Amino acid sequence: xxxxxxxxxxxxxxxxxxxxxxxxxxxxxxxxxxxxxxxxxxxxxxxxxxxxxxxxxxxxxxxxxxxxxxxxxxxxxxxxxxxxxxxxxxxxxxxxxxxxxxxxxxxxxxxxxxxxxxxxxxxxxxxxxxxxxxxxxxxxxxxxxxxxxxxxxxxxxxxxxxxxxxxxxxxxxxxxxxxxxxxxxxxxxxxxxxxxxxxxxxxxxxxxxxxxxxxxxxxxxxxxxxxxxxxxxxxxxxxxxxxxxxxxxxxxxxxxxxxxxxxxxxxxxxxxxxxxxxxxxxxxxxxxxxxxxxxxxxxxxxxxxxxxxxxxxxxxxxxxxxxx
Numbered sequence: 058x059x060x061x062x063x064x065x066x067x068x069x070x071x072x073x074x075x076x077x078x079x080x081x082x083x084x085x086x087x088x089x090x091x092x093x094x095x096x097x098x099x100x101x102x103x104x105x106x107x108x109x110x111x112x113x114x115x116x117x118x119x120x121x122x123x124x125x126x127x128x129x130x131x132x133x134x135x136x137x138x139x140x141x142x143x144x145x146x147x148x149x150x151x152x153x154x155x156x157x158x159x160x161x162x163x164x165x166x167x168x169x170x171x172x173x174x175x176x177x178x179x180x181x182x183x184x185x186x187x188x189x190x191x192x193x194x195x196x197x198x199x200x201x202x203x204x205x206x207x208x209x210x211x212x213x214x215x216x217x218x219x220x221x222x223x224x225x226x227x228x229x230x231x232x233x234x235x236x237x238x239x240x241x242x243x244x245x246x247x248x249x250x251x252x253x254x255x256x257x258x259x260x261x262x263x264x265x266x267x268x269x270x271x272x273x274x275x276x277x278x279x280x281x282x283x284x285x286x287x288x289x290x291x292x293x294x295x296x297x298x299x300x301x302x303x304x305x306x307x308x309x310x311x312x313x314x315x316x317x318x319x320x321x322x323x324x325x326x327x328x329x330x331x332x333x334x335x336x337x338x339x340x341x342x343x344x345x346x347x348x349x350x351x352x353x354x355x356x357x358x359x360x361x362x363x364x365x366x367x368x369x370x371x372x373x374x375x376x377x378x379x380x381x
Contacts, residue, residue, distance in 0.1 A: 089119060090119055091124060091142045093125065096246075096315060097170070097246060098168065099331060100294065128226060129151070130150070136154075136161050145273055146200075148269035150201055153358070156359060156363055162274065164378065166270050173202040175205075175206065178235065179259055181240060181241075189215070189220050190219050191220070191221075192240035193238075194206065195229075195233045195243065196230065197225065204269070235252060246326040246331075251318060267349075275287055301333055302334065338373050
């Protein structure tokens with residue numbers, strides 16, 4: 058007697074109308090996982106450099122496509138367009154995107170960073186947030202530095218209307234600052250550390266608590282159809298994170314191979330301003346994202362009728378990774 062395979066049984070079920078064709082063999086359709094790497098996510102560079110995901114999924118015939126993202130805004134654009142399945146962002150940026158209709162879930166913490174501050178050149182008279190009034194400020198909308206800037210202005214009774222925002226991607230913002238095209242910049246590491254060390258740029262306003270966590274997001278559709286693959290991706294992410302914790306020189310090597318930055322710049326970002334001892338989106342991370350959302354709502358960036366707490370709850374799916 059011939060033993061029918063699961064595929065044959067399911068195919069027969071479709072023919073007699075027992076199963077919808079749209080859900081059949083959803084997992085079988087995955088031949089490629091698309092994931093980002095970013096200079097603001099050091100773990101992603103180790104993951105890419107060591108080929109850990111490629112090794113994990115080779116037996117399944119699933120290839121890995123790496124896509125560089127230059128900021129949370131780009132990662133979120135790519136996720137929304139379906140160009141990537143997993144993307145690295147700040148928690149606050151993911152929340153704003155979710156509220157604006159981007160179908161994502163936040164599933165993992167890759168870092169606790171102090172990756173943003175307000176930056177100016179060494180020769181300006183800008184020394185405090187209030188000094189930005191009437192000034193040209195480079196910023197990348199939809200990113201943690203943008204949200205950091207909005208919250209900083211709000212803390213002294215100012216809004217974006219009191220400055221002239223100059224919309225640039227992070228690397229271009231740094232270039233514009235050093236060249237003198239703008240007066241200040243809502244910075245992002247490693248470009249910020251590079252400007253500080255190589256060009257004498259000054260971080261005139263810092264607030265570590267207002268930097269939201271580095272969060273890995275996944276497309277909702279991918280998570281719904283392939284929760285098993287998501288768990289496996291996160292398990293490999295964990296392998297890379299733990300390897301990085303135990304092998305700083307290797308983490309730094311991967312970082313420098315991608316960025317071509319000096320030892321001093323690399324050490325400033327990786328040693329001084331990045332912590333990778335967390336993995337699960339827990340109470341502390343949730344509250345950080347929530348407080349950013351509330352601040353943005355007070356600043357008028359988010360609509361007054363948005364339930365920020367519900368949006369945070371809808372955003373986060375923390376059950377796919379085990380705690381440390």
